[in-house]
Amino acid sequence: MLHLILFLFFGAICVAGAINLLVQSHPINSALSLIVVMASLAAEYLLLGAEFVAAVQVIVYAGAIMVLFVITIMLLNAGAEERTKGSRVAILIGIPGVVIGAVLVAWTLIGRSSTTQSVSIGALWGDPKSIARLLFRDFLLPFEVTSVLILIAIMGAVVLASRPKAVARGARKDA
């Protein structure tokens, strides 16, 4: 029962944050509501017994990635976005389509009476030890490949964000 209450509480925060992300027109407000979504998702992961994933969610997603976003928003001095009017056909067809799809998916999912064995908060089994055993034994090759991926991403980010050569040369001449 407590699990269900906690799930509904954090799920409601999650959905509210996601909708707020859509409604807000200033990107910094969207970024802050995305942080709320990620933090409450971490609580959901804890309810599912995935304590390592919950910690990584807070540290990597809500910490590192969102800091990148906020820094970019501040660096580019992003203002409120201009709204463009969507086509009426999209609204007329899209909203009923979304409603029908959502009802179908919910009906299919809830119709099957499968319950997860919920894990009590004291007895978590997604602990760092077993994840590390899996990560460094069974998934060692993908793990090593991701390090190459990260290296390429770092180099790509540096190359893309660095100033074009002509501009940099001109700036040096001015200085």
Next chain:
Amino acid sequence: MVPLAYYLLLSGILFVCGVLGFLIKRNIITIFMSIELMLNGVNLSFVAFAAHWHALSGQVFVFFVMVVAAAEAAVGLAIIIAVYRTRETLNVDQVNLLKL
């Protein structure tokens, strides 16, 4: 006891919010945040299925998704900075030329 379906529904709602944001938002940074929202929705269903079948590999997949999302955020934000430097705008409606 929380049924698996509830977690999947929450994950679906998050994913649909991400798709909606991707389609209706006009600011390139907000569009990028919508992609992160979609990734989070998928992560939730990964963890829910991992708990359902007592298979820890689902949580390892979430770890890999997070790594890819971090790499994607770094490169994508660098691209956004490059776009802003040449076009002086973040509105995707005005970014309609590949080469200036």
